[in-house]
Amino acid sequence: EVQLVESGGGLVKPGGSLRLSCAASGFTFTSYSMNWVRQAPGKGLEWVSIIGIDTKTIYYADSVKGRFTISRDNAGNSLYLQMNSLRAEDTAMYYCANSLPGASLDSWGQGTLVTVSS
């Protein structure tokens, strides 16, 4: 059974930093690209970032480019999102999701909540 478990969310002040983690199991981690998708309270889904199998293929949404950094540890089956210079508009549930290269988001974690507020 595929399991994706996010952690690291919490309350942070504007301008602060947070590092999210996603522990993966139940599938061949090194065969899948990994994504972060977020959802602000009461709003729709926003794709945030993707990292490819080779760790070199990386894309970001314009809204986070230059502030967020995605990375993965293939040996430890883990995905990360380093979030710097956080803003109130970054407040959201953050989901990790796997995808085959060039494909849809197959499995999703339950999310970790990030709240940016003073």
Add this chain to the structure above:
Amino acid sequence: EIVMTQSPATLSVSPGERATLSCRASQSVSSNLAWYQQKPGQAPRLLIYGASTRATDIPARFSGSGSGTEFTLTINSLQSEDFAVYYCQQYNSWPRTFGQGTKLEI
């Protein structure tokens, strides 16, 4: 950036009836279109990929169609568990983009 537009925003349907949800892309995404279902307090779940292929364990009452810029998700014989929010997403180009969602209500 490709803009995905879903209609209607809210669709009211009775159990047992058919629901038809639409998704339009601002430019062609070929068949690189997925549909997701999200229930309150839950993560989204993949329903359809490649515009028309059901994901694993998705019931046959869910079907997708379309290509290019116009797509449809049809749900036949609505069950109580189908009332949720549905999102379309293109994965043809970067950044990946979602529609704003259609809420399917009783």
